[in-house]
Structures are given as structure tokens and as C-alpha cells.
Amino acid sequence: MADPRFFRRSGPFRLQELAEHAGARLLDPAAGEMLIHDVAPLDRAGPEDLTFFDNPAYLGQYRETGAAACVTAEKHAGKAPPGTALLISPAPYGAYARIAQLFYPPPPVMPGRHPSAVVHETALIGEGAWIGPCAVIEAGVRIGAGSSIGAGTVIGENAEVGADCRIAPNCTLSHCIIGDRVTLHPGVRIGQDGFGFHPDPRGHVKVPQLGRVRIGDGCEIGANTTIDRGAGPDTVVGAGTWIDNLVQIGHNAETGQGCILVAQCGLSGSTKLGNFVAIAAQSGVAGHLTVGDGARLAARSGSMHSIPAGETWGGTPAMPLKRYFRMLKTLEKLGEQKVEKG
Amino acid sequence: MADPRFFRRSGPFRLQELAEHAGARLLDPAAGEMLIHDVAPLDRAGPEDLTFFDNPAYLGQYRETGAAACVTAEKHAGKAPPGTALLISPAPYGAYARIAQLFYPPPPVMPGRHPSAVVHETALIGEGAWIGPCAVIEAGVRIGAGSSIGAGTVIGENAEVGADCRIAPNCTLSHCIIGDRVTLHPGVRIGQDGFGFHPDPRGHVKVPQLGRVRIGDGCEIGANTTIDRGAGPDTVVGAGTWIDNLVQIGHNAETGQGCILVAQCGLSGSTKLGNFVAIAAQSGVAGHLTVGDGARLAARSGSMHSIPAGETWGGTPAMPLKRYFRMLKTLEKLGEQKVEKG
Amino acid sequence: MADPRFFRRSGPFRLQELAEHAGARLLDPAAGEMLIHDVAPLDRAGPEDLTFFDNPAYLGQYRETGAAACVTAEKHAGKAPPGTALLISPAPYGAYARIAQLFYPPPPVMPGRHPSAVVHETALIGEGAWIGPCAVIEAGVRIGAGSSIGAGTVIGENAEVGADCRIAPNCTLSHCIIGDRVTLHPGVRIGQDGFGFHPDPRGHVKVPQLGRVRIGDGCEIGANTTIDRGAGPDTVVGAGTWIDNLVQIGHNAETGQGCILVAQCGLSGSTKLGNFVAIAAQSGVAGHLTVGDGARLAARSGSMHSIPAGETWGGTPAMPLKRYFRMLKTLEKLGEQKVEKG
Missing domain, CATH: 3.40.1390.10 (MurE/MurF, N-terminal domain)
Known part of the structure; x- marks a missing residue:
């Protein structure tokens, strides 16, 4: 029990x-x-x-x-x-x-706002929503009905959070539009500037990041995960996508519906995942690539190429998993030969 | 638009x-x-x-x-x-x-302090600076003119932040001296103890971490990045260095000017980067090494050796990139041979 | 000095x-x-x-x-x-x-609570403890004597923190039982839901996470590290274990006493470490495995197998370190042969 x-x-x-x-x-x-x-x-x-x-x-x-x-x-x-x-x-x-x-249903959301919360007068808070202690809700923010905003969470100007969301304590949101029934775990960062600049020895020149982050309905996002806003297009997390802890999503990246991103993996800028893609723990996908529907990337792998729909890849640089396992076997034998000779 | x-x-x-x-x-x-x-x-x-x-x-x-x-x-x-x-x-x-x-210039900083901010009477807040809601500014802190401190950010005793800085919400700073025009994204942690101790089965013995963190002018540091303070010498981020999200900088590490550290990479303790070094995503450099001016480390690489100025390395353990690519090609062929035989 | x-x-x-x-x-x-x-x-x-x-x-x-x-x-x-x-x-x-x-002893804890702290009337705060500005202590929480809770830290209902702990600012704790003399650095997240669900294209089905996190006496946990609560059993960090920054500990994982987990490494769900295990930086251990007493995993390694007590492994997939180094040597020679021929 x-x-x-x-x-x-x-x-x-x-x-x-x-x-x-x-x-x-x-x-x-x-x-x-x-x-x-x-x-x-x-x-x-x-x-x-x-x-x-x-x-x-x-x-x-x-x-x-x-x-x-x-x-x-x-x-x-x-x-x-x-x-x-x-x-x-x-x-x-x-x-x-x-x-x-x-x-064991999730505990109900207690409607109201803690007196220590700082809620701007122009923010629209839906019916039955809860704003926790020391949370900060800036001007023009919209929070949907029945959503809960944890203590110490900061939501920047004009951001939107849908209905029945559970935003944990100590999150930071800005420049974003969050769907309904979204769960954010503590320390999630959404909507900050992407890492976009013109490298210059006299001082890197920032390219203003003019997009947003859009999170679909029913997403779950793990503790201390970071999702940068787009540079011009939006960064998008598709409906029903579940993201684990300490994941990095670069600017303009997109996931389809129902994707699974396991802990400490990363999507580089402008990379697009189809629907039901799974990226295992500590893996990464380089920038400007596509990963097709239902494709999977094994743990601790790094893909420098687009992955076709339905395929499972692994290794760094990643390749189809069967080929990767074959290569590992060959390697292992080579290692053993060395011993016999030595 | x-x-x-x-x-x-x-x-x-x-x-x-x-x-x-x-x-x-x-x-x-x-x-x-x-x-x-x-x-x-x-x-x-x-x-x-x-x-x-x-x-x-x-x-x-x-x-x-x-x-x-x-x-x-x-x-x-x-x-x-x-x-x-x-x-x-x-x-x-x-x-x-x-x-x-x-x-699209950055929004101007609105001078003043939110009534919910907790600012110690001995803190010196520069002209035109903004202290956000529920921010905590401890005794002896100095904030330069025109800087903005985000909601819920905590700045520990005697830390210094220069002029025209943009410190996002929910950051934590201590034991540090931050230059002018520095941008910190949400959830940045600067100045906590480095991971220094004498390992002992009866209980690891902490070595007091007696250094600071110094961040040069014009740096930008990504969301949820962590920079430990030095053990005796300081941890240093050189002027104009840009650091992405979820990066780890160990105690006593140093970067030169204009370096670029991409998401989820890490610098181990006491490692020193020259000027204009680029460390790509999810890479790491082991401790007590040097990386020369203008050197580059490819994504998902781990260097166990110092990297000479101007060179590009890749792989784990990292080696000059050309050699690494040659090895990958050899490997690939070996994997294919296996298929022909089998 | x-x-x-x-x-x-x-x-x-x-x-x-x-x-x-x-x-x-x-x-x-x-x-x-x-x-x-x-x-x-x-x-x-x-x-x-x-x-x-x-x-x-x-x-x-x-x-x-x-x-x-x-x-x-x-x-x-x-x-x-x-x-x-x-x-x-x-x-x-x-x-x-x-x-x-x-x-250089750690600065003494100043007893009391800041007037801006939000402490529920049913919370039990031990003698000589300090509750910092804008910290939030929910109903039924117990804080031991002499412990210090940093500014902006949020401790959820009924969680327990032992005596003489140092909890840094901006941490988030829930569903956990923390021992005595534990140090948490800024941004640590303890007790949120594990990543447990039944994957389903119509919408992943969450499996309620009904366990807790238990942290033993004398542990130290680094900045922005995340430790999920168990799914049914508890997630456990053994006494005297030291964890660096940006580490991920999955649900039901356990460490023994005196383990060392270096920056950016990760333990997958249900994996169990013995006593005095060392996991080096940026490494990972897959789920449902065991790592025996005194075993070590080298930096940037990924283990898909259990590691026997006392052994040192490395590589991805990890193998005994000597074998790994032999394989690297063979690889290196193959790469060079290529050059001679080409």
C-alpha cells in the first residue's frame, strides 16, 4: 500500500x-x-x-x-x-x-490563489484554477479552467496555458501556448531564446528569436527539461508527446503526436520528428533532420542523418540497429584476436 | 510577422x-x-x-x-x-x-523593484535596474545600472552583477562576479560548491570550495546550465562566451573569449579552453586539460587529451576529426564484410 | 587567501x-x-x-x-x-x-524564518532551523533541527527533511524522506513522478507513481539534478552518496552507501548500485541492472549489462575497461592501415 x-x-x-x-x-x-x-x-x-x-x-x-x-x-x-x-x-x-x-487519482485542484501569488490584473485565470504561493503571473497571461500553477512558477507576458494543466513549482514559461491537460514537472523552462547567433570574434551577434513554443494537448514534460522558442517559426511539441527529465529541445524543433523522449536526450534546432517517434535516453539528433513516423533511436545514440519511418537506429553516428549490432560483434572479435596474438 | x-x-x-x-x-x-x-x-x-x-x-x-x-x-x-x-x-x-x-530590440528594462522582492538594505542596486517579484537579493549584493533581475531569482551575499545584464527568472547566483551585458536564461545555477572531496568509505571528506565564478562581459548562458565555483582558483567564463542549455562547467574550469558551448556539453574540473573554442552538443572534455585557441570538438565527442589550437577533433575518445572519419569508414566496411561472409 | x-x-x-x-x-x-x-x-x-x-x-x-x-x-x-x-x-x-x-567552516545557520516564507501551520520546524525568503513549506512537512531551507525552495505536503541539512535556494521536494546532514545544491528536483506509462497511440496511459524518494544521511546532491520517486517501491540514495550536477535518477533506482555519481550521468529505472560504486561523468546505466560493490564505470560510457563487484568498465556498450582499451587500440591500428593503403 x-x-x-x-x-x-x-x-x-x-x-x-x-x-x-x-x-x-x-x-x-x-x-x-x-x-x-x-x-x-x-x-x-x-x-x-x-x-x-x-x-x-x-x-x-x-x-x-x-x-x-x-x-x-x-x-x-x-x-x-x-x-x-x-x-x-x-x-x-x-x-x-x-x-x-x-x-490513486491525481489530487484535486483546489480553486483559488494564494495571497502571496503575484497575479497581474490583466491576467485571465479560468474557473477552478489554482495559483500557488509566490507564483508570478504577468500581464495578459491566460490560464485555463481547472489548471494548477505551482509555487514559485513564473509565467511571462501573454503566455497561454490551457485547461486542466498541472504546472509544478519552480517552472518558467514565456512566449508559449500550452494546450489542455498538460503536465509540467518542476524546473521546466519553456520559451527562452534559442541559441541563434552569427559567430563573430568581435562579439557574437544575436539573431532575435521571434517564434514561440507550442505544446499540444495531453503532453507531459519532465523535471528541468528546457524547450527554447523558435527563431521565426515555432518550436512545437505535438499532442500526447511525453518528455522525460533534463531533455533539451532546440529552436524550431518539432515533434509529432505521441512521441517519447527519454531522459537527457536532445533535439537540435529545426529537427522534425514524425508521430510516435521514440528517442531513448542520452541520445541526440543533429539539426535540420527528419525522423519518420514510428522511428526509434536507441539509448546513447547520436544521429547525423534523417531516419526513415518505422526504422530503429543506434550508435554514434547512428545507423540501422541491425547494422550497428553487426559492427559491434565484428569489433568484439577483433578485440579478442588481439588477445590471442598478444 | x-x-x-x-x-x-x-x-x-x-x-x-x-x-x-x-x-x-x-x-x-x-x-x-x-x-x-x-x-x-x-x-x-x-x-x-x-x-x-x-x-x-x-x-x-x-x-x-x-x-x-x-x-x-x-x-x-x-x-x-x-x-x-x-x-x-x-x-x-x-x-x-x-x-x-x-x-525587434529587447524590451526595455523598467526601473524599480516589485514590492514582493526581498532586497537586503545593504544591497546596492544601480540606477534604472529592475528587481522582479519574489526575487531575493541578499546582503552586500551589487547590481549594476540598467540590469534586470527576474522573478524568483536568488542572489547570494556579496555577489556582483554588472550593468545592463538580463538575469531571467528562477536563477540562483552566489560567490560570483558577473560582468556587464550578461544574459542568464532561466534556471541557471552559478557559484555553488564544486564536486571536490576526498573519497573515503567512512564518509567522503569535503574540500572547502574557496574560489568564485567570474563571468566576463557580454556572455550568454542557457537555461538550467550549472557553473560551479572554484576550489581555490576561480571558475572563469571569458568575455563574449556563449553557453547553451543544460551545460555543466566544473570547478576551476576556464573558457577564453568568444567560446561557444552547445547544449548538454560539459567541462570537467580545471580544464582550460583558449579563445574562440567551440564545443558541440553533448560533448565533454575531461579534467586538467587544455583546448587551444580556435579548436573545435564535434558533437557527442569526449576528449581525454588536450586539443591543439586550431584543430577539430571528434569521437570518444576524441582524435583529429579526419582520423576519426577514416576509422568510421574502416569500421563500416568491416561491418559489411561480415554480412557477405554470413 | x-x-x-x-x-x-x-x-x-x-x-x-x-x-x-x-x-x-x-x-x-x-x-x-x-x-x-x-x-x-x-x-x-x-x-x-x-x-x-x-x-x-x-x-x-x-x-x-x-x-x-x-x-x-x-x-x-x-x-x-x-x-x-x-x-x-x-x-x-x-x-x-x-x-x-x-x-573555513560552513557559515552557521541563523535560526528563524523570513517573513516572506510561506509555512503551513501544520508543518513542524525543528529548533534552530532557518526558512529562507519566499520558501514554501506545505502542510505536514517536517524539517529537522538546525536545517536551512533556501529562498524559493518548495517542499510539498508531508515531506520530511532531517537535521542539519543544507537545502539551497530554488529546490523542489515532494514525496520524499531526506536524512540528516544532507546538502542539496540549487535547482535539485526530488520526488516528482517517474516516467512510467503504458505507451498507446491513442494516448499514453500514466501508471500512478506510488513510491517515494529516500535520501540517506550525509548525502550531497548537485545543482539541477533530478531524482524521480518510485513507481511502487521507493527510489533510494544510500547514506553518504555524493551526486554531482545535472544527474538523472530514474524511478525505483537505488544506490548503496558512499557512491559517487559524476556530472550529467544517469541511472535508468529500477537499476541498483551496490556500495561505493563510482559512475563517471556523462555515463549511463540501462534499466533493471545491478552494479556490484566498488564497481566503476568510466566517463561517457553506457552499460547495457550488470557490472560485477569491483570491476571497472568503459565504452558504449560498456565492457571491462581492459578489453575496451584493447579494442580501441585495434581500431586505431585499423584506421592507420587505411592511411598506408590509401
Whole structure:
């Protein structure tokens, strides 16, 4: 059970409700009235808990779980212990996630503003929104209904934040238009100048950065991530894109919908990702390139070329992953030969 | 045209004024009285706009631009459309940057201090400076004339900030001396302890970090970048050096003048860069090394050796770039051989 | 001598006191009454200063130092100049660090709270603690005795901070339990959601992150470092672990005691480090791995495999360091062959 100082649990829920909420099928309808009180991992779940099983590595724990109920795939139904009611789903982890959300919904936004917040009289704050202590909302800012602005967050002139957003404490936003249901974790920086200048030994000459940042609906952006505004065009994060911590997005870069950018990766200026692209941790894509729909870049890779849709690349400089693995194997053998000779 | 909610445009300006401001030559002096209202890229510029052309990749757009005027190099003059007045410059992008600055100057600093700012009575705030909401200025701090301190920024005891600086919101400064005309983007951390200690299984023993950070005139430092103070000597960023987002500068490191450090790169402790050194994105230089004047390190490279002046290195461990590319080519062939055999 | 605007010096101390404090042996007991006024490097130390010598690269400076006293190893005693009193220690740098701490102790914490701090009435603030300007302490938070909370730092509901901690300005803490004597540098983010979700083209499904972050006693965490809370289990930083700037720690990751994580490195989710593990700068360890006690990962390396205790690995993908160096050598020769042929 989650630490009650930090997490408020809802429920209990009837198993039938949970199945419906998750889009899963209850294998034995007779179990539908059973009350479930919590979610828990396979090895810690008890007679009031729901768990899930998907990764065969945990088969041993699955066979012996004490859970009241378990979400799993059709093919694994036969291996469950007899006392555990099964919810069948083609995507057990996703179904479990939806059920866990029901037990642990995000805390509600408390409407109002803390007296220490500095809100300009021309700012428009939507109904039910919360402005935290020492937050600073400048002139002309618009905050949508139900959004929460964390303590110490600073939102610059005329920036827009949509409805039902969760902006954590100590973020800085300017020159940006943020969609609905966007989550920003602490320390996110959005809208500052891009790194655009004419290099000159007598003093680099700044090129005014005249674009904005646009963040689509349903995005999530990790702690201390930085997204510079465009130089003329906008920098764009497509709807439903999730970005991890300490990621850098250069000016004019664009991501499509549903992309995944893992911690400490970076997109150079003017690079464009298609939809559902995944860039793994500590990787980078050079500037002015395109990465096609559904393409993936492995962790710690650096791409100097555009990546076609659907392909998975790796290495620095990055190449198709199979070729990269082949090269690594060749390298490894060469290294070993050296030993035999030496 | 830039979004007027975020950018205030000046002008119009006579083309002759713009040429003089940019140090460019007006090809047809008769066009000098023409009024220019805005800057725009080649493909979007209209009959009141100025644009620029430098990169041959955009020759097609240049030939068909609808711009009233265009900054370009002498050699490209013949390919411009007849209706476009030309400004000739040996460095068209730099000339364009200067003109764009004229149309979109940085917003002026509004003198004063927000009532929610916490300014110690012994702090000396220069004439015309601005201290933003919830900013904290500790005892003995000096802020130069015309500088702007963003909301929520904290400046520790006795730190100095020069004149005409732009310190963004949510920065943290201590143990530092910042020059004139320095720009810090949001979330910059300057002057905290370096990572100096005697490793000991019974508890690492901290070595007091007794130096400072000195930032030269005209520097620009990107969002969430961290610069530790020196251990005894100072950490130094030379005048006119530009640093991108999420960069790490270790204790006692030094950069010369006009260096360029691109996003997510790092300088280890006590490493010294000469003047006009460029370190590309996601690269690193190990500790106690030197990088000579004008040297360059390619993106995603890691140097374990000092780099001579004027050379360009790449790879991890880094080597002269030509050698690195040759090695990559050899590797590539080896990988392909493998396929033929298999 | 350190800049007195930023550092307050204690002393003078008798050499005998210093020897005792550092656990070092005074070679000539007659020098015990000598008064030492400051610490300084070999080449700048004068007749009132103590210095240290350990690294043979500085032998020339050692032979000519003007220091009143010097900490060094037994084996180097014979090469000191005659006028310099010697303190003999098996770990001269550690002994020096302890002496330097005596001359430059951390500034004392001033008890109280700034009137602009926002402290919830249910928060428990220990005796002698300091809450800085515009800091925000939410409901149910506990701050231990003698701890200092920097300006603009935000501590979320029910979080715990132990005794004698130094939390710098502009940090953000939530869902965490911090031990005693912990130092957080500016911009640290602890306790935000981990990057856990079921990827789905119709919208990624968040898996509620129900764990916490636990930081052991005596840890030090660098500027702008991010530590996500666990998904169910906790994310754990073991006692005495030191973490540099811009480091990423994923959900459920654990470090043992006394680990060292250098700047810009990252630990992926659920990876576990043993005790006294060192991860060098810009490196990464993939998820769900283990790194054994005392193991080390070289700078700019990426490990896709667990690392056995006591081993040193390097490269991407990482392998035992000797093998990696052998492979680099082979590669280098191949590159050169190419030249001869071409």
C-alpha cells in the first residue's frame, strides 16, 4: 500500500467496475461483486488487492501470488493460482494502469490563489484554477479552467496555458501556448531564446528569436527539461508527446503526436520528428533532420542523418540497429584476436 | 510577422539606414529611401519586408522571393529577382541579425523593484535596474545600472552583477562576479560548491570550495546550465562566451573569449579552453586539460587529451576529426564484410 | 587567501591542533606551537600558511614551497624544503580537507524564518532551523533541527527533511524522506513522478507513481539534478552518496552507501548500485541492472549489462575497461592501415 502521507486512496471498487473501467473481460463473471481495496505488485498483493502479470520473467511470482484478482493476457490464464480472479486484456499493463489511476487519482485542484501569488490584473485565470504561493503571473497571461500553477512558477507576458494543466513549482514559461491537460514537472523552462547567433570574434551577434513554443494537448514534460522558442517559426511539441527529465529541445524543433523522449536526450534546432517517434535516453539528433513516423533511436545514440519511418537506429553516428549490432560483434572479435596474438 | 503578443516591432526604417546599421552596401543607392517594415524568411517575405540569402540550399526560394530587400553576398547578386533591392555584405547572416535587432530590440528594462522582492538594505542596486517579484537579493549584493533581475531569482551575499545584464527568472547566483551585458536564461545555477572531496568509505571528506565564478562581459548562458565555483582558483567564463542549455562547467574550469558551448556539453574540473573554442552538443572534455585557441570538438565527442589550437577533433575518445572519419569508414566496411561472409 | 566577501576564515590554529584534527603526525613536535593562519596551494603558500603535497606532478613546487607547514605522505618527507614543518598522513588530501574545513567552516545557520516564507501551520520546524525568503513549506512537512531551507525552495505536503541539512535556494521536494546532514545544491528536483506509462497511440496511459524518494544521511546532491520517486517501491540514495550536477535518477533506482555519481550521468529505472560504486561523468546505466560493490564505470560510457563487484568498465556498450582499451587500440591500428593503403 502506498504511503498514506503522500497518496490518498479511493475505493473500494467492485471487480466488475474495474473490468469495465479498464476495458478488460472478467473471466469468471461470478467474481464481479468482489470488493477490491488496492493495487499491488504480484509478490506483495493480498486477498483484497488487484495485481497484473505480463512479463514472463515474473511467472514464478504469478503462480504463487496471493492477489484477489489479476489482470493478464488470455494466453497466461491457465497458469494463475486457483484463488485469483482474472481480468483478461490484450494490453494488461495498460489495463492495470487505468485501474491504478482509479485507486490513486491525481489530487484535486483546489480553486483559488494564494495571497502571496503575484497575479497581474490583466491576467485571465479560468474557473477552478489554482495559483500557488509566490507564483508570478504577468500581464495578459491566460490560464485555463481547472489548471494548477505551482509555487514559485513564473509565467511571462501573454503566455497561454490551457485547461486542466498541472504546472509544478519552480517552472518558467514565456512566449508559449500550452494546450489542455498538460503536465509540467518542476524546473521546466519553456520559451527562452534559442541559441541563434552569427559567430563573430568581435562579439557574437544575436539573431532575435521571434517564434514561440507550442505544446499540444495531453503532453507531459519532465523535471528541468528546457524547450527554447523558435527563431521565426515555432518550436512545437505535438499532442500526447511525453518528455522525460533534463531533455533539451532546440529552436524550431518539432515533434509529432505521441512521441517519447527519454531522459537527457536532445533535439537540435529545426529537427522534425514524425508521430510516435521514440528517442531513448542520452541520445541526440543533429539539426535540420527528419525522423519518420514510428522511428526509434536507441539509448546513447547520436544521429547525423534523417531516419526513415518505422526504422530503429543506434550508435554514434547512428545507423540501422541491425547494422550497428553487426559492427559491434565484428569489433568484439577483433578485440579478442588481439588477445590471442598478444 | 512575429506574434505581437510576444514581440514589439520597431520601425519602419529606410533601407539606407538599415544598410548603414548593418555595415552593408546598398547595391542600388536609389532604393535607399524605401521604407522597410519587417524582417521575414525568403519564402514568406513580402513587399514591405527585408530577408537574407546565404545558404545555396535555398537558391530556389531566393530566385522567387517577394521581398522588398535582401541581404546577400556579392557573388549571389546576379540571381536575385529584379524587384528586390540588394544589400551586399561579406557576412549576410550577421548583417541580417543586426537589422533584425533593430526591428525587434529587447524590451526595455523598467526601473524599480516589485514590492514582493526581498532586497537586503545593504544591497546596492544601480540606477534604472529592475528587481522582479519574489526575487531575493541578499546582503552586500551589487547590481549594476540598467540590469534586470527576474522573478524568483536568488542572489547570494556579496555577489556582483554588472550593468545592463538580463538575469531571467528562477536563477540562483552566489560567490560570483558577473560582468556587464550578461544574459542568464532561466534556471541557471552559478557559484555553488564544486564536486571536490576526498573519497573515503567512512564518509567522503569535503574540500572547502574557496574560489568564485567570474563571468566576463557580454556572455550568454542557457537555461538550467550549472557553473560551479572554484576550489581555490576561480571558475572563469571569458568575455563574449556563449553557453547553451543544460551545460555543466566544473570547478576551476576556464573558457577564453568568444567560446561557444552547445547544449548538454560539459567541462570537467580545471580544464582550460583558449579563445574562440567551440564545443558541440553533448560533448565533454575531461579534467586538467587544455583546448587551444580556435579548436573545435564535434558533437557527442569526449576528449581525454588536450586539443591543439586550431584543430577539430571528434569521437570518444576524441582524435583529429579526419582520423576519426577514416576509422568510421574502416569500421563500416568491416561491418559489411561480415554480412557477405554470413 | 579566499575572497573575504564570500568566505569567513577561522583561526589561527596551533599546528599541533591541526595535526590532531586531521589525524596526522607532526614530524617535528617542536613545531607544534607554530600558529597557522590559512591554507593555500603549494605555489602560493607563505610563512603563515599550511599546504599539502600528494601528486608527484607537483614535486617541483613542493621542493620550493614557502609554506610554514605541509601535509604529505611519509615517503615524500625527505624532499621538503628545510623551513617547512611536516604533517605526515597516509591520506594527505583527506587530512588537508579536514584542516581546510577548520579554517573555513560552513557559515552557521541563523535560526528563524523570513517573513516572506510561506509555512503551513501544520508543518513542524525543528529548533534552530532557518526558512529562507519566499520558501514554501506545505502542510505536514517536517524539517529537522538546525536545517536551512533556501529562498524559493518548495517542499510539498508531508515531506520530511532531517537535521542539519543544507537545502539551497530554488529546490523542489515532494514525496520524499531526506536524512540528516544532507546538502542539496540549487535547482535539485526530488520526488516528482517517474516516467512510467503504458505507451498507446491513442494516448499514453500514466501508471500512478506510488513510491517515494529516500535520501540517506550525509548525502550531497548537485545543482539541477533530478531524482524521480518510485513507481511502487521507493527510489533510494544510500547514506553518504555524493551526486554531482545535472544527474538523472530514474524511478525505483537505488544506490548503496558512499557512491559517487559524476556530472550529467544517469541511472535508468529500477537499476541498483551496490556500495561505493563510482559512475563517471556523462555515463549511463540501462534499466533493471545491478552494479556490484566498488564497481566503476568510466566517463561517457553506457552499460547495457550488470557490472560485477569491483570491476571497472568503459565504452558504449560498456565492457571491462581492459578489453575496451584493447579494442580501441585495434581500431586505431585499423584506421592507420587505411592511411598506408590509401
